Amino acid sequence: MRSVWRDGLPATRRRLVPHVIENIGSTVARNVRITADPPIESSFGEESTAELQTALARVLPMIPPGRRRELIFDGPGRFGSALPMTYTFTVRCEGPFGPMEDLEHVVDINTLAESAIGQRPLKTIEQSLGKIRDELKGLAAAYEKSNAPAIREEKERVMQAYRERQAERAARADADAQNADGETATTDPSTPA
Template identity: 45%
Template sequence: MDTENWIAVAAGAVAVVAAVISFVQARHAKAQSQAAVEQVRVARQQLEQAERVHREQNEPYVIVDIQPDAPGSSLLVVAIENIGPTMARDVKVTTDPPLASASGDNLTERLQRGLARTIPMLPPGRRLKYAFDVSSRRFESDLPTAYTFTVEARGPFGDVEPMEYLVDISSWRETLRGERPNAKMEKKLSDMANSLSALTKAYQGANGSAIRAERQASVDRLRRELGGDDSAS
């Protein structure tokens, strides 16, 4: 093979090597580009998740429940409370089916009128209560015991996602509803009164003669004083 042929072969080999290198570099650049795009996508997702977590942690959280007005109380109330960290505004509560009380049409009307109003603001920890029913009357009636409450409100980032609460009070028929806050104190006072009564009876039984004699002496002394007043006049 002459020199020109060798040069041609060498040039062809160089061209092939250059093409291979270019191909490898192109694939590597494409892989780097795809990796960069994936990194941007992951970073964007992480940012969106962080923003969503921050928003959820700083939004108001308004809950609705039906519960006794106080431990041991037979009065049931509808309670609306903001347990979130920020102010809730324009709070609207709807219910399905409409609320009805077994304790009279007047209470039903007041309850429905009160919940129909938009609550302008509900600060963190604020709790509103609306008289709902008397438990004994409720469970003796044919009225519903389950209600679905829907809460809409605005927070510092705009409208809060509507929340739904299914409240069913039928299970309360078989549960203890707690005791009155002063029940323990009342029991202790009653026990003390019984103890004092027992001590009084025991004392009277052991010292009956002395007590009767003392009473008789007091009566005689009073008679003498009254008699002396009459003679003096």
């Protein structure tokens, strides 16, 4: 059982600081309790601090192997603040044969602030999508260039079909109007026969 900061997503001045509770053992952890020394404080304010303290004070009845629970611990406002930057988290739980030895994790948030790994999590995806977009633009341009006559012919065919449909509609509308005028003329009782 461990209570740690999420590996691979370090805090930076523009990122949230997550806290992960994870069972890395091979058996179920029961009655999991986590304490923090000093008591947790958040730069998000008193309400967030109270919510976080309540979440960490809650006894988790069971955490199966591999299961993790993530909490937002803090954000970029913590860096440069007067809040504590080092915490000792103590994890107490029971295993299949009774109480387990207490686990202590000392976390210094300052070590996360200047981490070289701290890139935007979606930056790689954004870059990959940008490359795909550029490749697709290149492929579309090459296709259009190599098939310009066929594309032009298809556009002309579509426009010609459109014009023909419009002409047919106009002709039907004229015919319907003439038929309507003819019916009025033959059925009008005021007209002498």
